[in-house]
Amino acid sequence: MSTEIALLVELRYLALQGTFDSVPPTISDLLNLETLIIKGKDVELPYNIWSTLKLRVLYISSCWFLNSSLAHNSLERPSGLYNLDTFSTLELCFGQSLEKIIRQLPNIRKLKCLLSKSIESNADCNGIVALDFMSRLESLNLTRGYPSGCEVELIERCHIVFRFPGNLKKLTLSNMHSSIIPKGGELPNLVVLKLIDIYFEEDIWDMNEDWEFPELKFLELANLSIVRWSGGSNDHFPYLQKLVLRACSSLEEVPSCLGDITTLQMIEVHKCGKSVVSLGLKIKEDQKNNWGIEDIHVLTSDIYDTDDA
Template sequence: MAGFPEDYEICASELINLWIVEGFFKHLDESKSSEEEGEDCLEDFVKRSLVLVANRKFDGKIKSFSLHDIVREFCIRQGAKEKEKNILLKTYTLSLVTDFVWSRRMVKMTTNIKKLGICYSKEKFDLDSRYRLNNLKYLCRLEKLKLEMNGDFSFRELLLEFELDMRGGFSLRGLNFPLQLRKLTLSGWRLSWSDMTTIGSLPSLQVLKLRNFACYGTHWETTEGEFRELRLLLIEQSNLRYWGTEASHFPRLERLILHQCDLNLIPSNIGDIPTLKLIEVDDMPRDLLASAKSIEEKRRNSGNDSFQVRVKRS
């Protein structure tokens, strides 16, 4: 806590997120989340007169607080002793955390992180809000990123809402990813196909998983020079119907997985990708499965017996 300026009003959720990153909570009480353990810890500090409550939320939980001068001085002294053992700066993995705020301060304190998972609630989220996801681009060592959008809605409800109110969508415009990112999972997000250009331009991206997402328009046209290193592409629960692409647009693709999609046909030139080893599809719709089998037959006729079509039963 010594990292905060003197007389600074500290956001409780920001400090709790820092504690979670540092692994302070061991879930001794399995009925409580890490966030709830952090809230209990803060309340304990208040009872011990170590911190001063500045604001509380409508439900009575601490929203912000400040430190007693004596407590801050103690933290500074202890911080100096532990400077070389700073756990936060040595953190490499941060599992799925909820409603994480990526302030510049937080980015500076997690510079070594390589694997990151964040979950946001549909009800609270706004891309341009206090969550500051645009600052993710400063995580210069981040290789694996998972962004989840949770809410009480089905994929079809999400798609309908998306079509009715584009302005309220969770578009990726304005969100820049670290260039060294190798694995990206987006779950529950609303996209436009133009956003895929941002993703496709990531020079090191090898794995892309798109789950439960709705897109503006149903036609995806890829372009030359994108997805140069992509090995695995998964599209699950999507309104994608038409896919225009060339084998040269995915020159290193090895696995293509399509589940619960509205896609009519897999482009036949996907079969011309020399590195492709597997296509996995549902057994319905039949036209999609038939196009996958056609690619398989073409590969077998060319002498490539290692290629496989895997069928997932509905």
């Protein structure tokens, strides 16, 4: 990538796409830069990106891997990224000081992270990560990455507990153990929850275990191997409006309380067997029988015969 771009000192928006593997340190000379979009594979950013004072949006199509030396050198000094609002995607490894790194983003509102661990690593993938100090964070996407060929036993062994900020409105969790799902009304303002490739022991999600989402309006379950989603009451998500079931082919039971949530407007079923579709239709039937509600929509796509799965 040419260093001449740093001469455009009035630049506020910069989008880069190509086969380059690094961004020159002179990027920090763009003192007015507010949006930086990078579309490339394994692009390395310079350490002084932390001092880009006006940067508000940083988007990297793959991931920005923050290696140990970069973390040590850049995190020992105050961050200049106090204006950063949106950051996607930051890759972090277990064993790094996750809290210390994220504290460099004091006013972040939208954050997407990939948490990775090599199979040879001795880094502890169990513990507590406190994020509750992030008072402005509204949208958080956490994905745990594993090396190709990784066995499910590694997912089972890795239990990280996150202390999420109570102001979160949107949370996406991917490829993690079910212990990461917030409980007990920890997120009173959560509106959107997406659970993707979450591992549940014994293939059961029992809502009686104190999961409560008092403001939740959108819930998506994708690529889950659970057979039973049970328990709970309409107090667990009293304002739910949309439920999405995607690639949950083993699902045989959903909470009966879904038939009593009068705010529910739509159920989507994608890439599932007909038996899962029947669960959605049963919720619709219960709504009609219990409350006289007939305008719930059940949308389906890529449905297959259960016997053919």
